[in-house]
Amino acid sequence: MIDQEKIATVLDAAALRSAERRRFLSLAGRTGAAAGGLALLSACGGSSSSNPTPTPTPSPTSTASVEAADISILNLALNIEYLSAQYFSYAAFGTGLPASDLTGPTAPGTVTGGAQVPFADPIVAACAREIARDERAHVEFLRSQIGATAVAMPAINIDGGTTGAFTTFAQLAGVVGAGVPFNPYASDENFLYGAFILKDVIVTLYKGLTPLIGTPGYVTAASGILGAESYHAGLIRTLLYSKGFTANPGLFSAARDSLDGASTLDRGLAGADATISNIAPADGNGIVFSRTTGQALNIFFQSKAAVTKGGFFPAGVNGTINSSAASG
Numbered sequence: 001m002i003d004q005e006k007i008a009t010v011l012d013a014a015a016l017r018s019a020e021r022r023r024f025l026s027l028a029g030r031t032g033a034a035a036g037g038l039a040l041l042s043a044c045g046g047s048s049s050s051n052p053t054p055t056p057t058p059s060p061t062s063t064a065s066v067e068a069a070d071i072s073i074l075n076l077a078l079n080i081e082y083l084s085a086q087y088f089s090y091a092a093f094g095t096g097l098p099a100s101d102l103t104g105p106t107a108p109g110t111v112t113g114g115a116q117v118p119f120a121d122p123i124v125a126a127c128a129r130e131i132a133r134d135e136r137a138h139v140e141f142l143r144s145q146i147g148a149t150a151v152a153m154p155a156i157n158i159d160g161g162t163t164g165a166f167t168t169f170a171q172l173a174g175v176v177g178a179g180v181p182f183n184p185y186a187s188d189e190n191f192l193y194g195a196f197i198l199k200d201v202i203v204t205l206y207k208g209l210t211p212l213i214g215t216p217g218y219v220t221a222a223s224g225i226l227g228a229e230s231y232h233a234g235l236i237r238t239l240l241y242s243k244g245f246t247a248n249p250g251l252f253s254a255a256r257d258s259l260d261g262a263s264t265l266d267r268g269l270a271g272a273d274a275t276i277s278n279i280a281p282a283d284g285n286g287i288v289f290s291r292t293t294g295q296a297l298n299i300f301f302q303s304k305a306a307v308t309k310g311g312f313f314p315a316g317v318n319g320t321i322n323s324s325a326a327s328g
Helices: 004-030 034-043 060-093 122-149 165-173 188-212 216-242 247-259 293-301
Strands: 111-113 156-158
Touching (some): 060 156, 060 188, 060 216, 060 293, 122 188, 156 165, 165 188, 188 216, 188 247, 188 293, 247 293
Parallel strands (some): 111 156
């Protein structure tokens, strides 16, 4: 029997990918890469026509254009890595990234918030230090891949005070009430919640970005970071699950889903079957969810509207891919 629900899901996903490819082609045009549009479309999976036109060998101009579009993608990833690296660096070591890692064509932004966590569990502390090391390495690696056009760090809010981005998100999720701060640096548990808020979005964003990249070397870079981020997210989810902290992750997960649109692209830690853990947030095929750039920025900007700043990035992200999506 034909499973109509699965067919509908596949068609919806295909439409979403097509819309995202059109978005990147538009962005490529605005950065002087319009000539590479067809090559980028081919790199993203081609046409849905039953008789696709053979892909031509890229000319030097189109190859350069595709690479320019890919640089825009990597610069978006770099913005996200700045956020993650600063959070974990402060939590693990009490200090942020060195100034040499933050420069770009514009002046770097400032970091609001951040503090060392008074870890009670040495395992959680060790994991925080490992992730902090990897996140700084991601920043430095992406900057080396992009080169001179690597964007500077934007202004970042990782504060747990009454007006902090973590507090706003926790209030949206219903984890704390109105006017009550949520400090992710106060305890092991709160640190893990802060990591949970960020990491699952980062994994789903990389999953959505990687198929949009046309330069083979950049695909390798992005997929390698995706693998590391997936390990990190799975580790955070495992620590939360093993400690019995499953209620609040479900609320945070629902809040993320409320921001990025009608589709369910998230999972908490409590599965329908209490005898089975829900460490990997995956669909019915065991495949990790994907988010478009607009959906991910909805969460980071903490807005359902199409905006260019807010939440963890109070002045927006640097680069040409900088807007969230209207999600209803």
